Amino acid sequence: MESAPPTFASPKLPPQADPSTPVEPLKIFEPEVYAQATLYVPSDQLETYRSAPYWKDFSRITTLDHYYTSLEGVIADSEVTYDVYTLSGMLVLRGVPDMDIRAGLPSGIYIIRGSDGTARKEYIR
Known part of the structure; x- marks a missing residue:
């Protein structure tokens, strides 16, 4: 169970x-x-x-x-970068920061994979 x-x-x-x-x-x-x-x-x-x-x-x-613990602050070891793929799996951007993902991409749905292991789908207008 x-x-x-x-x-x-x-x-x-x-x-x-x-x-x-x-x-x-x-x-x-x-x-x-x-x-x-x-x-x-x-x-x-x-x-x-x-x-x-x-x-x-x-x-x-x-x-x-x-349940909660106290944190004084969080310092990232490194900045997360992202690779951007088309739905067909073609890499269109590599190692870009999150704020630069949308720059220059045509409208469509993309798969965004982070260097921290995260992944998401995003629609670019």
Whole structure:
């Protein structure tokens, strides 16, 4: 069985379901989510979420303090460059920074592959 991704609730008070919703009983999450996901909430609201309708049904509720870490800043080791390909796989640009990808390309859909391992499709107008 796959584990559910973390679920975050950052409002100071637990969100309330609209009581006028015609579905009875009101189904907020699938039972698997309540059983498998961890709900991360503001540390000063842990007990509020543990007693709030729907939110209290999560089997694991913990504070955001257990999830986030602090970063002072991020310094990239190197600038990411991109190779640009046509949909047929022909290389049209090599090693360009992101801001230069669109320069001089005719309209069309391109595959953009980054030196950091990322890839995306982009439509150039």
